[in-house]
Amino acid sequence: MSLYCRNFSNLIAKRCFASSSKIPDLTKDRYPIQRGQYAELSDKDYAQFESILDKNRVLTGSDTQGHNIDWLRSVRGYSNVVLKPKTTEEVSEILKYCNSRKLAVCPQGGNTGLVGGSVPVFDEVVISLNSMNKIEYIDEYSGIVTCQAGAILENLESKVQEKGLCVPLDLGAKGSCHIGGNVSTNAGGLRLIRYGNLHGSVTGVEAVTATGQIMNLMSNFKKDNTGYHLKHLFIGSEGSLGIITRLSIQCPTASKAVNVSFLGLNSYDDVMNTFLMAKKELGEILSSVEMIDEVSLNCSNKVFNGQSPIDVFPFYMLIETSGSNQAHDEEKLNEFLRKAMESSLVIDGVTTNEPGKMRNIWLMRERIADSLINIEGYCFKYDISLPLTHFYEIVPATKERVGDLASFVCGYGHIGDSNLHLNVACKNFNQEIYKAIEPFVFEYTSKLKGSISAEHGIGFHKTKYLKYSKTPEAIAFMKQIKELMDPNGILNPYKVLPL
Ligand code: FAD
Ligand code: MLT
Ligand code: ZN
Numbered sequence: 001m002s003l004y005c006r007n008f009s010n011l012i013a014k015r016c017f018a019s020s021s022k023i024p025d026l027t028k029d030r031y032p033i034q035r036g037q038y039a040e041l042s043d044k045d046y047a048q049f050e051s052i053l054d055k056n057r058v059l060t061g062s063d064t065q066g067h068n069i070d071w072l073r074s075v076r077g078y079s080n081v082v083l084k085p086k087t088t089e090e091v092s093e094i095l096k097y098c099n100s101r102k103l104a105v106c107p108q109g110g111n112t113g114l115v116g117g118s119v120p121v122f123d124e125v126v127i128s129l130n131s132m133n134k135i136e137y138i139d140e141y142s143g144i145v146t147c148q149a150g151a152i153l154e155n156l157e158s159k160v161q162e163k164g165l166c167v168p169l170d171l172g173a174k175g176s177c178h179i180g181g182n183v184s185t186n187a188g189g190l191r192l193i194r195y196g197n198l199h200g201s202v203t204g205v206e207a208v209t210a211t212g213q214i215m216n217l218m219s220n221f222k223k224d225n226t227g228y229h230l231k232h233l234f235i236g237s238e239g240s241l242g243i244i245t246r247l248s249i250q251c252p253t254a255s256k257a258v259n260v261s262f263l264g265l266n267s268y269d270d271v272m273n274t275f276l277m278a279k280k281e282l283g284e285i286l287s288s289v290e291m292i293d294e295v296s297l298n299c300s301n302k303v304f305n306g307q308s309p310i311d312v313f314p315f316y317m318l319i320e321t322s323g324s325n326q327a328h329d330e331e332k333l334n335e336f337l338r339k340a341m342e343s344s345l346v347i348d349g350v351t352t353n354e355p356g357k358m359r360n361i362w363l364m365r366e367r368i369a370d371s372l373i374n375i376e377g378y379c380f381k382y383d384i385s386l387p388l389t390h391f392y393e394i395v396p397a398t399k400e401r402v403g404d405l406a407s408f409v410c411g412y413g414h415i416g417d418s419n420l421h422l423n424v425a426c427k428n429f430n431q432e433i434y435k436a437i438e439p440f441v442f443e444y445t446s447k448l449k450g451s452i453s454a455e456h457g458i459g460f461h462k463t464k465y466l467k468y469s470k471t472p473e474a475i476a477f478m479k480q481i482k483e484l485m486d487p488n489g490i491l492n493p494y495k496v497l498p499l
Contacts, residue, residue, distance in 0.1 A: 025429075033121065049083055049097075082127075113181065148246050151180075152178060153175075168195035172366035192414065199235050208242055209485055210242070241481070255287070257323045261333065265315040270345045275289055277339060296368050300371045313347065318362070380423065382422040385454040
């Protein structure tokens, strides 16, 4: 079999946004929030931006609309300016100026974020990284790749594949999200069980602080113990401490042998025990373990005309192996499946190494998010870490709590990383259902000592719930770090930290 690394064009994020006719309420009208004491844009400011960038990289009026609404259509700002720098120096000039004027800014990558962090809340200046998309250098010996932050994940994947490598991160939004956005959110995704999170893979970042200072923390080495590991402050801080402009990331060798199994199971307990068995039997070749409930799969297949390769079950699992020897991997996978079926954990399933068939199975999974926001009109999304012994209980508990207010409640996610995506679909956003779900979901998660954000971040939507996952001392320390790095509070205000 030829060198294969999963890479199929995925226009999920772009397509959905373009087809949407629903424009959400302005954030300031939907949520009780007051604009901070920031300056308002004047003609002088537009002129200054045009002197830093060319005129055509200063978007105003209707050109800003897509940058004001998030992918979920859950929040909407009313910024009248989007700046599109091409270099780190331009980002630095912009931030120096905004800081001196006390103009608030909102850094934006591919705008696929799911927590309302990527768009302005009021009239913040949007700094879009779209034009900073150069892939600068691929070192095929070390696997370290250097690029600008605005490189689209899927483009980066294609480039590194040419050198026999793969990006250690994969997610359904790959056709639109930026690697810089991924690093800023510490995105998890579908390969985390194999390669770990971005705190481990990103070897260096270059970031511009709120005052315009360029922090060169680039490194071409995995091993670099020279003082405080400052790069970690920018990884996962969602644009609240600086704008990432460049980064280096360690890309592993692409696997020669990939197999995908899609399994049907009768209960959540069977899912949990199948995962345990998969870890024991498949060991180092295990590269993804996903769980999907019946409602989630139905929704994906209904909206996208997908076809499940097996019959209907209450639960499904998608298990992927990636290794270097097809015969060896198949032998292990077959042995695992034999044991799982003999012990009646798995009732039915298919296994394939054909790229087209693997792609179709992955698409059923990756399209769930998109199908959920299109099927009814609105979707409340929760992205939580929970102990596996209680992982799925919150789905029926939420269903019972919301009753008829919701069209349906479903759960799926990265069970291999204890990360559940709980979703509540309804016709439109309304206060009654919102109050029924929040803070219920976060209280429930906290009681189980889970995390209220496994991978999507805090953004705008979860700031007041941070306390369910962090102590008062930790939040106070975060606020001190924010004040030190952004004394005027201009970077992505109203996000991450509670007000
Ligand atoms: P944006 O959405 O533009 O921004 C996200 C946050 O990062 C914002 O706070 C923004 O201010 C900040 N930011 C962006 N770029 C920079 C920068 N260069 N410097 C500083 N701050 C910046 N997420 C997962 O973790 N796992 C998944 O499996 C997953 N699957 C998804 C599937 C779909 C279909 C969709 C729509 C989203 C999915 N997401 C997933 C969420 C989202 O794609 C990720 O959070 C992604 O990392 C966001 O990247 P982005 O470039 O779109 O950033
Ligand atoms: C996923 O795993 O599909 C994403 O994180 C998006 C979602 O939560 O729906
Ligand atoms: Zn996810």
